Each structure stands twice: as C-alpha cells, then as structure tokens.
Amino acid sequence: MSDLELQQATAVSAASHAPARRRGRMPRIGTVLAAAFVVFLLAATVAPELVATQDPNEIAPGDAFQSPSLAHWFGTDESGRDVYSRVVAGTATSLLIGVTATAIGLALGLGLGVLASFGGRIADFSVNRLVEVLFAFPGLLLALLVIVVYGPGPVTATVAVGLSTAPGYARIIRGQLVAIRSSQYVEAARVLGRSPARIISRHVLPNALLPIFVLATLGIGQAIVWAAALSYLGLGAQPPAAEWGAMLAAGRTYLATAWWMTVFPGLMIVGTTIATTVLGRALTRRGRGER
Amino acid sequence: PEASGEPVSGGTLAYASGDAEPTCLDPHVGGNYPQALLAGQFLESLVSRDDSGEIIPWLAESWTAADDGLSWEFTLRDDVAFTDGTPLDAEAVKANVEHLKDPATQSSTGYLALGKVDRVEVVDEQVARFVMSSPDSALLESLTQPWVAIESPAGLARGMDENCQAPIGTGPFIVDEWVKQDHVSLVRNDDYTSPPADAAHDGPAYLEAIDWRFVPDSASRYAALQAGQVDVIDNPQPDTISAAKSNDSLAWLDAPRPGAANRIELNSGQAPFDDERVREAFIRAVEVDEGIDALFFGTAERSFSPLSSVEALAYSDEALFEPDLDRANALLDEAGWTERDADGYRVKDGARLTLRFPVSTNQSIPAEQSLFEQVQATAKAAGFDVVIELLDLSSWYGALAEHEYEIVSAPYTKVGPDVLRILYHSDSITPAPSGYFANLAQLDDPEVDSLLTDAASTSDADTRADLYERAQQLILEGYYLLPLYDQQNSFLLSTSVQGARAMPTVSTPTFYDAWLAD
Amino acid sequence: MTPGSPTDERRSIRGATLRRAGLLVAGAVFVLWAVATLTFFAIRLIPGDPAQAILGGPGSQASQEALDQVRRDYGLDQPLIAQYFAMLGRLLTGDLGVSYALKLPVADLLGAQLGGTLLLAALALMLAWILALGLAIWSTGRGRVASALGEGVEITAAALPHFWLAAVLIAVFSVGLGWLPPVATGTLAGFVLPVVTLAVPLAGFLAQVMRESLLDAMQQPFVVSARARGESALGVRARHTIRHASLPAISLSGWALGWLLSGAVVVETIFAMPGLGRTLLQAVTLRDIPVVTGVVLLVALVYVLMTVLTDLAARIADPRLRQEAGR
C-alpha cells in the first residue's frame, strides 16, 4: 500500500468515525417522509384547489358534524364544511403566519445580532440590554400589547408573534456570529489579507445562516402554535379564513361532539413542526459534511 | 325544572359562571348582565314580574300612579331590613334613586331606566313618591330590574370602592367574600323576610351558601358540571345542552332574556344600507334557519320579531324574512349594484359591496360566530362581501363609535317593550360623550319616533300594545334588522339542585327556593 | 491566568463575584426602567380615551362632566412628560396606580394574583424539568428506535397548543376518569391539570435541548473513564451526564419562565384559576392601563429575578462559569 493510499484509508476511517457519533439519530426514512409531507404542504399552498376535494368555505348546515368518511375524509365542521378541504385551504395562511412570523423574528434577530457582533462594544452593549428588555416581555404578553395597540387580526398576530421571538433569535445569532468571528478560519482569511466586508459576506454570514435556518424550521411550528393561542383568545385569524390555529380553537368547543374538528388541524401543526425539524436536522448534517 | 320531594335545608351550591367577572358587584355602577346575575342573589327590587308578565309586589307591597302619570307612590313592606340592620324605608328608596342618578356613580343601565324619574319624595316612612318629568308607561317594568335594586343607604354611604366589593341588600344571601378572578362567596341571610310574591316559600333560603365561581371557558364549565365539581353552570354550549338533555343527571333551564331578540342590525345611516332595496336584498339573500338548527342543536327557536318571545307584545312577521335569492339579485340590480368582480362580489362605481361586520368575541358565543360565518357564506351568493372582524369588547365598541360597520349584532336586555325606544328611536343615534349609541341600525323615522314616544307615555294598556305593534311593523318592514333568535340564556343544573328557577324579570337564576337533594 | 496562591485566587474570585452582583443589580434596574418607559409610551398609542376606560369602558354612556372629572382626578390632563415622571416617581415608592376597572390599587390586586401564577409556573417548570430529563435519559443511548421515538414525542409535545391539551386532559381525567377537578379551586388536586398542561409542551422543548447535550456528554471521554472505574450505566448518568445535560436547560429557564407566563394566560382562563395571566387578559379587554402596566412590570421583575437565579444555578451546576468570573 502506498503512503498516499494508506493516508486515504485512514482518512476514510476518520471520516466514518465522525458521523458515527450522529448517525442513527433519525432514520433516513424519516427525512424522506418529512420531505414528502413538506411537498404536500407546498402543493396545498400553491394549488389548494387541486389538493382539496371541495370548496373549503362552502357551507351545508344540514351536513354539520359528520364524522370522517369517504366523502369527507376528515369529517365536517359545525357549518357542514369539509374539514379536509379547509385544512388544505388553511395551509397557505398557516404557513404564511408561521413563516412570516419566523421571518420577522429572524430578520430582527439577525439585524440585532449583526449589530451586536460587528458594531463595536457600545453597539454590543446596547443591543444586549435591548434584548434583555425585550425578553422581559414574554411572548404572549408582548403579543397582547401589540394587539391592544393595533387591534386583533392575523397581521397583528403574526407581527406580534414575530416580535416576541426576536430577542431569542438575536441572542442565539449574536453568539453564533461572535463564535464565527473569532474562529480560526476567519483569522486565516485575515492573514490572507481579506477585507472585513469580504470576510463577513464569504465566511461569517454563510456559516451563520445554516444554523439560523435550522432554528427557523423549529420556529415555524411554534409560531403557528402561538398564533393558535391568540385565535383561542379570539385575537387571531378572522373568519372564514381556514387557518389551522383558528380551526383548532373553533373545534375545541366541540371536542366532545366532533373530535375530528381539532385533531386534524392539530395533526397538521404537529406534522409541520416535525417535518421542518427533521428536514432542518438533515440539512445540518449535510452542512456538517455528514450524510 | 319541576321541584320534586321535600326541600332540605343546608348545603353549599357551587355555581360556575361563564359571564365576565364584574368589576363592581353593585349593579348601580355601570350595569351589565354579569352584575345582574350576581346581584339577583343578594339585592331586591321594588317590584317583580310573574311568568305571565304581570307586575307583582316585592319590596313594595303596593303602588299607585297619578292619573297624569307624573307621579307614582310606592308603599313599602314594613317588615324588611337590610342585612346591615338598616330598615327598608322611603328614605332608603330616595337614597338609591339619588345614587343612581348621581354622575359619580357612573350608572348606565339603571340611569337610563330611571330616565324620566325626576326625584323621589318621602311621603312617610313607608311611602315613597316618584316624581316624573314625563309619563313613563315602562316605569314598573324598569323597576323590576336588578340594576335599580334597592341597597342599604348606609352601604352606599361607604363610597364606591367599598360598596363595589360587597353591596348590602335585603336579599336571601349576603356577599361574604369576593376573591378576584376566582369566586364570590354568598352566605344565607338568616333574617330574610322579603321574597317576591311568586316565590315558593317564606323565610330564609334553604341553601346555606353559594360558591359563585368564574369559569370563562365553556368546556371547562361543562366538564366541571359533569364531574360534579359544580351544581349549576350558565352559558352552556348548545351541543352540551343537547348532550345534557339526554343525560339523566343534568337538567336544562332555558330562560331567554327579555327585551330585544338577538338580531343582526343593518346600518341604515350610510351606504349601502341607506338604500332600503339593498337592505331587503341582504335579508332575502341570507339563510339562517338550517344553520340555527345545526349550530344550536334545536335549542334555539328562530325569531321573526325585534322583541324577545318573552315579551307579550312581541310582533312577528315571518313572510318578510323568507329567503329569496332571485329577489335579492333583482333588488341589487335595481339599486345599481349590477356588476360583479372576479371574486363574484358586486361592484358599483368601482366600489365593492362590502359589509363590515364587527363581532364581539365577548358577546357572541362560538355557535353564533359560526352562524355569522354562514351568513357570510350565503350572502356571498348575492354578491355581498361580508367581512367579519372578531374583536375584543373595547375594540368592538370602538368600531361602533366610529361607524365602521354595516351590520352588527348587539344584545340588549331590558324588561318590557320599551327597549324598542332605546334601540330604534332616533334620539338614540346621538352618541353619549363616550361615543356609544344604542340605535345601531341608525333608524331615523319620525313616524317610528312618535309611535315609540306615545307608547312610552300612554297609561292605557291596549293603546300601548297597539302603538308598539305598529312601531314593530314599521321597523321590520323597513328591513332594518334580521331577527335571529331569543337572547340565549340557559343554565344546566345537576338534578340534585331542586327548586331553582329563573326570575321572570331579566331571567337571572334565583336560588332562594332551591335546595340540594342527595 | 496569573499563577498565584490559592487564597489570592479565591480573593480575586470573590471580588469578581461582587462586581458581577453589582452589574446584575444595575442591569436589573435598567431593565425595569426600560420596561416601564416602553410600556408607558406604548400604551399611549392605544386608541381610545383612558378616562373612558375608567368610566366603565366605551359601552357606558358617561357624561362630559364625568369624563372631565376623571381626567383631573387621574392627572390625565397633565402633559405627557409630567405624567411620565409622576409615574416613575410613584413606581419608586412601589405604587403601581389604581385599576381603572376595579378601582383598587394595582399593587394590592396583583399582589393577590402573583402568588398563584408563580406557584403554577414554578410547579410547571419543575415538572417540565423532570419530564424532560426523564425522557431525554430514557431515550438516549438505547438505539435508533428509542431515540426516534423520543424525538417524536419531544417535537409533538412541543407543538401541542395549551388550550387543546387542556381540553383533552379535562376530557380524560376529569370527565372520563373523574380523578381530577377540571376547575382549579385552590386545592392541590386542582393544580395538577394546569401544571401538566403548562409543563408538557415546555418539557418537549427542554428535552430537545437536553438530548443534544446528553448525547454530547455521553460521548465525552470522562464517561468511559468513569465506567473504567467500575461505575454502572446508571451511576454514570446520575453522577455525570445528567448534570451536563442540565446545563443548557438551566440557562434556558429564564426564557422558559417567560414562556410559562405566556401559557398562563391561556391555562388560567381554561382552568378558571385566579392569576396574572387572566388578570392581564381581562385588563387588556377593558383597556385597564394601570393593570396592564402593572402586570408587565411585575413580569419583568420576575424575569429579572429569574435571570439572576438561573445565573446562580448555572454557576452552581457549572464551576467552569465560576472560574470565568475570574478571567
């Protein structure tokens, strides 16, 4: 065996050593299922009329409270609307709420994080204090305040949930950026004479983005759940918008009579969270060079 | 429910209320239904009403009106004392009316009820004379209400803060303790002597105490009843009523509130509903019967009257509300709403036929909100774009004050048909400084005005009935409102609770005659 | 680090601790001031007239005189900045003002509610911790199935909305089995369902975090070292890995408390418990500004105290942090 081959052989074993620590966490079939679910969600978002079996807003009071059947896969609600079709129709709204709220939180968090980690000591100090102050307003409380000021509704709810997640993101992102900024590969780039702008755009941000993205996948489901809590308090999405949280909140009234009214929208929320989380983890593994 | 068996004394009744927790237990202050619910247990009014709508004695054993209707004399019972020992006398009545009319009391409902009472004079110890600024045919009905109940003058003198915590009355129970956001403890008034004339027994109540809890979540409330944790709940969900009906250990007490029916009002003060054709089109387009059946599980009766079915003078006209999509479309075409946009909504001069519909999540139960969604869906067929906005109470009032609505549903409880004057007299369009006004349909018709004014001041019962009928006809035929059903007011009781009933006044439950059977 | 005698080192650590404490207190005061200021000005954005809210809300039909009277009584006719300093002045003396709706001193009102909510949150936090630790420990290091199952349970738990979970728990344990009361009446049994409702989603979160650090800790050489000394698998967990797994979760506890207080708004409503969350919701609906401000401040205070506590707990659990104080 030549020296080179030998090195490659050891390299292979070294490489297989590293992922061995992470491998077997989540079976890869999970990733596939998660991807399939996300594809379904996307289809339901882009072309709900193709995925749905009926008009989500068509009422038929005579058909109210029918349990799941071949005609109504997920049963019907209190107005005789098809729960499956409403779940499909609600995908866009719910994802929009989840994604937008998370995006707002992340964007704010990113802005604050970048400011704190690159803006010098004074900026860092100020941002840290600001984040602490924001933290002192727990999520729903902040949301309630925003709603008091701007009135209830899906937009306010989304903004409120987004705002309330921002300090958390800011803190994590700042930590991430500081770690990357003081990493040896950034130092190596400095040694090569790279300008700060180039270091930030080539090294810092790209490396920070992946973990932030993973964070976002966790955030989407949470945002939907909090928006649902606002719906329960009567401060969320407005009818007849089929939004999962609102459906869950509305169906809860009939839990004893019609379990399917909450279980299916609930499953969608849980499913979305699981799917995005699983995909997020798979992505991290790939980012780390693992399989 | 029918009482059965011998009453037994003792025990604590647990009541779970879904109404908002009052901010003040004195119903003179403000004056809303949650306050009435509680006040009914420890405060009493001068007069009451029986099942047939007849006024009957309570704290006042008799009364006479002057022929011109400008003064009333009430003779009080002489054996009644407040629970702080203060005797009930004409002075006390005078003090109460003055309290209600004092702006510092911030009374709203009671203040309106006594709107035509100028002052009270003490004729002798047991006789109080109400001096009127103008005749008021509704005075007796108004006086039955808990919002004008008589409290101990000594209690009132303590000042609002203290009085709000535990008002002192003559009722069968006494406020013992109010733990905010949790419960109010009521204990028996052992010296009780003043049941209304239609009560089933004399003397103190059978129950030793009432534990009055605030349980805002309807599912939790019903669960608590099922689990035997509480004995009575109010505001049950329609589906749970229907489930309770088939449950041997639960009983349903259906007590629609008096005054107005639940209805959707059409804002005729601005476009597009300033056009009667558009109003009719909306009413013809909307279908609610099936929805009411499904959503209320047969517990709510469709109404075709502006007044509650409890009111003897309620006038119905079913034909006006026959759904007729073709007619609706024709009317809209006629009114110039001829085009439709891509979403199928009608447009005129580039503006969509949009109906803003603020809905108060505090005042409309989920079933009603669902019904509104169905209204939204059926109105769409005719090309109406109904935009429902779920709002908390303050925002909802705000939207009304700003006239940011085309349709709205607001409950109004008052004993007697005089509620029509509050809701549909053009005077009620003028807002109070707070911006609130009761005439949400913004009905401004001199003929209706004069009918309602006359009805309120006539002393002849038949004339009064006739005037109210004509007023109701005009209101209905003008398509100012879509009546839905009586103001739902239900209670579910465990069958161990015997002898409980709702007062025929504002339908609050009374537990004076109630006992706990094992 | 400069080499020095142990006592030197200790002294410098103590000095650093004092400085840290000073910083913490200053930080806490700053946060409270900022929260008070932010809330004060944010609330001015609320549409509607405070005097109106005082007179029974917009539904009432208050007269102009009454409105004017109230404005004078509550100092609402003063310039904004004067009102602001007046508020700060009152805050310094612990006076949170008077509730518009209940006409009671806010401090008294909230004082009565705080205990219940804190107890609820504390119990929920504890239960969440126990559940999370249990789940993380049970499901890590036992192969794929257990770990996938564990992860699934965690994610699902974290995605359960409180109001739904509460309804299911009530349906099963109160109505179905009749074990626990659906309405919390201040008894111990009444606390069980609310605490579980609050704890389960949080436990899902914490378990996710704990699993990560547990896995990391289990890969550390000191684990093999411990086993090489004859430690049992259980002993390794009890003496080594649990602590490591707890560290990130400890530092998350401040955040978790905020999360629990948010959840309390819903849980207190469902289980009809008196508490800050429900008070806040009611105050928001009634535009009872002093109460809203009071709750916000109180929560901020609790959060600040919690931060200090978690900081302390983290230091106790992780001596490395104590050393860093000396860096």
Place this chain on the structure above:
Amino acid sequence: MNTEEAPVLDVSRLRVAFDGIEVVHGVDLTISPGECVAIVGESGSGKSVTARALLGLAGAHSQATAERLHIDGLDLRAAGEREWRAVRGRRAGLILQDALGSLDPLRTVGREIDDPLRIHLRLSAAERSARVLELLADVGMPDPAFAVGRRSGELSGGLRQRALIAAAIALDPPLLIADEPTTALDVTVQARILALLDEIRGRGTGVLLISHDLAVVSRMADRILVMREGRIIEQGPTRTVLESPQEDYTKALIAAVPAQSPRGARLSMTPEQPAIIATTAVPTPPAAASAAEAAPLLELAHLTKTFAVPGGRFTAVDDVSLSLRRGETLGLVGESGSGKTTVARLALALTAPDRGTVRFDGGQWSELAERDRRPKRHRIGAIYQDPLASFDPRWKVGRLIADAANGAATNGAARPDAARPVVAELLEQVGLAASVADRRPLTLSGGQRQRVAIARALAASPELLICDEPVSALDVTIQAQILDLLDELQRQRGLALLFISHDLGVVAHMADRVAVMQAGRVVESGAADEVFARPEHPYTARLVADSPRLPR
C-alpha cells in the same frame, strides 16, 4: 522481570468489530506482574480499541471476541455487566487517551478519585477522603489538600494526568492500562509522568503502555508490540525491536523520531512515494550561511504584550526581540503558556504589541494601518496546529486553495474554474492527488489536512511561513512526512520559517537557529546545534534532558 508468575493479563486472538467491520484482527497479549508492555503504532491502528476492549468498553455498536481473556486470573469472555464492573477499577485500571477530557469538568478531582473507592470498597467517607489525599500525594500532586477540591478545568494538563492516574491506581489494581498518557504534555511534564508510571510498575503492577511514539515508550517498556491496521506485526524485547527491527514499518517508526536526525535529513521512510520536490527542485543548501549577510526579513524588536486579567494585567510576551532572514528557519520552543503563540500572532499582526515593533522586509509592519497592511499580508503565511479549524467548514479543498491563490493576485474573486490547474499543482506540490480538491477537509486525515493547509499557505506565494505547532497533533510517521515536506518546500522556494513547537526534537531537526521561551521571555537563543548541545540556561538544559530519545 519475571514472566514465570501468573500473568495479570492474558488474551489471545482478540477481535473487535464495529457494526460488523473488524478493526482489531486477533491480537495476542500477555503481561506479567511488574512487567511493562508497550503497544506502538500509527494513528488508527487499533491501539485504543484494543485497550478499551480489554475492559469490555470497546464502545457502542462494537463486538469483541477473544479465544482467551483473563485479567488477574479471571475469565472474562462471558462476563456480564456485573462481572465487568467488578473488574474495572479493581483488577485493572484504565487511563484513557484523552487526558484533558477524561475528568468530568463538573466534578472535583477528589470525587473522581473517590469513585473507585466508593464503588468497590465499603469504607467510611472519612477513610475514603484520607485515602484520596494519600493517592494524590503518591502520584506527586503538589498540595493534595488543595487539589482534591479542584475541577479539571482548574488544573494543568500534567496535574490532570496525575489525578487520572491516581483514580486508576486507587485500588492498586494488578493491571494498569495507560493509553497515550503523555501526548499533549510538555516534555518536562511528560518525563515526570513516565517516571511515575515506572514507579508504579516497580511496585509490581503490570503496565500496558500505549503510544504512537517509540521514543517515549523505549524508556519504560520491557517488551514492545508494534501494531498496524489492527494486527501485531512485530514484537519482542524493547532492545531487540529498536536495534534490529524486522519490519519496514518498525524501521519507519524509528526513523521518524526527529531528534535523532540531523537538519536536512529525511525522516519519512517511504521510498515508494515519489520524492515530492526532489525531481523538480534545485536543492538549495541550508539557508543560514548564505543569508547571514542579508537584511532580516522579519524583525521583532522589544515586543511586549499584556492581557487584562482580574486585578491587573498579565504579561504574556515580555521584551522579546527576534529576527529571521530569508530562507532561514527560526525555531521557537518553550513550555505551554510561555507565549509562543502570542509571538506568532504579533508577527502576523493579528494583535498589536503594547510596546516594541515588528518590521517586515525592511518596512513597517506592526505600525501600518490595517488597510495598508492588507495588500501585503499574502507575503506572510500561517499554518496552525489544528488545520481543520482554519478551514471554512462549508468550503471544499479546491475552493479553499483557489481562494487563497486568487486573492494573492487580485484580492478579488476570479472564477474558481480558472484556478483548477493552479490548485492541482499546489496539491501535487504537497503530495496530494488532484482529486482531493473535491473533498471536504472534514473527510481528510490529519496529515492530509495539514498538507492542504500548507498548500493554501503556499498558494498566496508567501516569503515567510509562520508555523504554530504544525505537527503536534500528528503521529510520528505523519509528522515525519510533514516535516520533510516543509523542509523541501523551504529549499525550493527559499521560504523563511518561524517554526513554533514545544517538541525539542522537532525543533532541533528543523531549525537553523532557536529561541527558547519561558514565561514570556526569550531565555536563550542561538544556532540550533549549539543551543541543544550546550544549553546555557538551566531551563533549556532541563528541556533537553527531558526530551525523549531512542536509546543508542
């Protein structure tokens, strides 16, 4: 040595597989009481796996089988968890490879040492703590009473290793397995730890000593086993193996010990590998002589650097002056914490000195504004101990090198494809196949990574290369290859090298001149052979004495 006594360890045909892939293919091993047996071999040869398997701790997903496995006379082939636990710590102590991570950072050293006593004996708490103090004293821990309350983070590497040994010998087990007990330690500390192990062996304990470094074990071992790819390929008494190695691999291991070989001699014994540079380069003679007159390329004058610490400032570098000419190698040695890395960072202008100046190629360097320095930065390259950390984790090898190459010319982005031939050439220069360009550094071996790091440094065509511990993380054979490579490159390109290492042998082999640092000061400097042959400063003398070398 008495092999007649019943052996404390007796295994034959030990096989270990992970997920069905066998990594140890039938190892036979016996150790008698008081005997020290050493296993040497390159990284990944299976030494640690063997050691752990002996205590049933090969790890998750592992299957270990043996025809015989006796420890202290106990048959452990069918042992269950309970039997194993009775053996671990009591009959056999294990010191794991990773000394820094083998103590729980959250627990005090005292409790860690107390563990085996608590687990295996029924002693009162007081008896146990007395015994712990005794043990700490036995392993030569200064101030045991203070040490018991420390946690690993508060102790230096040497003290940690002592604590670990104390825990392993707490019950005086007849067998002690020590896996790389001295890697990552300073030479002086290393010498003390080896002496300690020798003492333990002297008390009759059988010791299995594992290392990749023949020089280290040669002092202690009675017998040496050479392991490669999971097999014992050669074994015998220490002297025999060292003096007349049979296998090429063993010979390579011996040759790779740098202290033995003079400056310029090849260390790696891999004749079949194409001599990387030899074919292309015109060998230049060692630079020192010819460059003696030339102006210095790098000049450090009176550098002082302090860091803020609680209660004052800590002086990490104290009035250091050094100079380096083109084509010359300056070695910088000193124990951990002596300020070597700080000097390197000052030279790289990654941090500014408190006092003193750095001049480069006759011009200002440390005093330049960063903006003005940036265009010249490519003239100084750097290689670190941990190359992986210096690579952007998202980038593949090709991009890493291309980026450095492009930047040198334009400081902008040229198209990566255009750089492919350049990358291939650079990879070839450091002895890597062009295909490596498409791999992620994470999937490369340590030696390959360091080659990539060198290729990247070369890409910017530096005149000076600053190497901070470039081989400390590599095992001897790979280390030898990297040292050879650096040597060749220096000749070919006329590079100046600032070579930092705590390993005297490595510096002695590489450097023309050396500077010895202690506590931030340069205590001695001069021509390398001079300094090592006749150290003047006592500190240098101690370093030289402690430095492991093969007995000759």
